[in-house]
Amino acid sequence: MNDFSKGFVLVEEGGEYIGRLELSIREYEDRNIRYVHLYYLIPEIRGKVKGTELHNYAKEFLRIIK
Structure with missing residues (x-):
C-alpha cells in the first residue's frame, strides 16, 4: 500500500x-x-485477504493519527 499522506492510499x-x-x-x-x-477493491480481489489487510490499515491509520 502506498500512503500519499492525508489519508489517500x-x-x-x-x-x-x-x-x-x-x-x-x-x-x-x-x-x-x-x-x-x-474503501474500494477491484471485483476480482473482493472476498479475499486483501480486504482484511485494507481494513486493518484503515483502523491503524485512524487510531494513530490524532
Whole structure:
C-alpha cells in the first residue's frame, strides 16, 4: 500500500492498482471524528485477504493519527 499522506492510499499488487482508501480525521466540537470516505477493491480481489489487510490499515491509520 502506498500512503500519499492525508489519508489517500493506493493499493498495488503485481504492478497494478487493485484498490484504494480515503480516510480523514476532522475536529468537531473539540473532538476528533474519524471518517472512511472510500474503501474500494477491484471485483476480482473482493472476498479475499486483501480486504482484511485494507481494513486493518484503515483502523491503524485512524487510531494513530490524532
